Amino acid sequence: MKILLTSVGRRGYLVKYFKRALGKDGRVWGADSSPYTPAFEYCDKTILIPEIGECDYAAEVLTLCKKNKIDIVVPLIDPELIVLAKNRQQFYDENILVVVSPVRTIEIAYDKFLTYQFGKDNGIAVPQTFINIDDALQAVSDGRLNFPLLVKPRNGSASLGILSCQNESQLRFAFENCPQPMIQQYIKSDEYGIDSFCDFDFAPISVLCKKKLLMRAGETDKAVSVNDPALLDFGLKIVQKLQVFGPADLDVVIDNGEPKLLEINPRFGGGYPCAHLAGADFPGKLIAIRNGNKLNPDIGSFPAGIYMLKQDEIITMTE
Numbered sequence: 001m002k003i004l005l006t007s008v009g010r011r012g013y014l015v016k017y018f019k020r021a022l023g024k025d026g027r028v029w030g031a032d033s034s035p036y037t038p039a040f041e042y043c044d045k046t047i048l049i050p051e052i053g054e055c056d057y058a059a060e061v062l063t064l065c066k067k068n069k070i071d072i073v074v075p076l077i078d079p080e081l082i083v084l085a086k087n088r089q090q091f092y093d094e095n096i097l098v099v100v101s102p103v104r105t106i107e108i109a110y111d112k113f114l115t116y117q118f119g120k121d122n123g124i125a126v127p128q129t130f131i132n133i134d135d136a137l138q139a140v141s142d143g144r145l146n147f148p149l150l151v152k153p154r155n156g157s158a159s160l161g162i163l164s165c166q167n168e169s170q171l172r173f174a175f176e177n178c179p180q181p182m183i184q185q186y187i188k189s190d191e192y193g194i195d196s197f198c199d200f201d202f203a204p205i206s207v208l209c210k211k212k213l214l215m216r217a218g219e220t221d222k223a224v225s226v227n228d229p230a231l232l233d234f235g236l237k238i239v240q241k242l243q244v245f246g247p248a249d250l251d252v253v254i255d256n257g258e259p260k261l262l263e264i265n266p267r268f269g270g271g272y273p274c275a276h277l278a279g280a281d282f283p284g285k286l287i288a289i290r291n292g293n294k295l296n297p298d299i300g301s302f303p304a305g306i307y308m309l310k311q312d313e314i315i316t317m318t319e
Contacts, residue, residue, distance in 0.1 A: 026071075105244060151175055
């Protein structure tokens, strides 16, 4: 079996996880647009592909897969997801399993205001969110909302472009200078991540929770697994309402004891290693699906108290 991780970047740990899951029965390929990709060091085979937007990305990846008899494609960054989702049937027609959710799921996840609307429509608690500044200021005037407020791009990622506003003048300035802005209630709380895995029929197989201890560049840097029934039920409800295939990462805060959904990332999240160290083994589950095996749900069966602590590693590469 051959597995291709696209936009593999710095995710050397994912390459290692997939290689362990495969054992001696396969190879892990890595693709990226830069020859200076750290994770290439761990791949069995590496290949350069154009950046998304510079080509017909889906066609490029499909050609690569057909030529090299790739069995599974695992995209790892947000911009790839919508492109591959729109073309996933072409991969299936070639008996290539591309790990991506349906187009509507990707659209809901990629647009934070659509995420908010998804929550409201499905009885999932979400922070108050506005795309009209006058509506937000009216809510402040009515006492339904308080400063500080967050202004963030609807299609942002990695926590880029998020501004905290303490008053109306700051809010207006931030709103006018943010691309595709929205205003969101700020909830001072510990942040949690929920890692989930759903099979090809969108049935939930795994749900695990972690408390985020430290973030770096918008990605979970340190975390510890927790066993909180309320969070498990909350995560399960979300993936039952949303058609997800494969891994997904949900960002959640606690507001007066109530979990509220911030974001949905329908891919391997930066904090996935915490779930893997707790025994989740999403790579092994994907390989089992590709082999035609049925997965048994293991929701809530993983231990608490497993710490994930990332560290930097220096890679040397030949020319």
